[in-house]
Amino acid sequence: MTRAAGQDESLLDYALREIKTRIQNGTYPPGTKLSTQEISDSLGISRTPVVAAINRLVAQGVAEAIPRRGTIVARLNGRQIKDMIDVRRMIEEFAIPLAIKNIDFYPSI
Incomplete structure (x- = not known):
């Protein structure tokens, strides 16, 4: 799925919304590693807004950053x-x- 042109939503907001939706609908179940490259490829955007979105999810407690392992969906x-x-x-x-x-x-x- 790629982002439609001409939307008012920032790439960060788009990435955040899409990742949250995927977590909520079970595409990324608890314990799943959030790969910035995979997510950015599937959204059709660069990794920078995806990294920022994942960092927000960590701050919100939705994801968990594990040193030397990456970021996973929180249980x-x-x-x-x-x-x-x-x-x-x-x-x-x-x-x-x-x-x-x-x-x-x-x-x-």
Whole structure:
């Protein structure tokens, strides 16, 4: 899959989105090594934005950098999954009253 020309999305954002999607849909299951060359070839972009995207995934805890082995998709334990669900629930519970309040301003959405 290659990137469509003329998109407003940066190559870094594109790479980050695509890698996350592949992790979420199981293309890259937990424990899979993330090869910058393979990913850049499949996305049709250079390795630089792919390396930056993988570094962001490491910072977010989605991937794990292992010295002298490379970067792999992180394995999540039960506590991490529970924490993510709790954060999402808090965000959604905060957003619901704001959405209800603004429905009069944006009725066609």
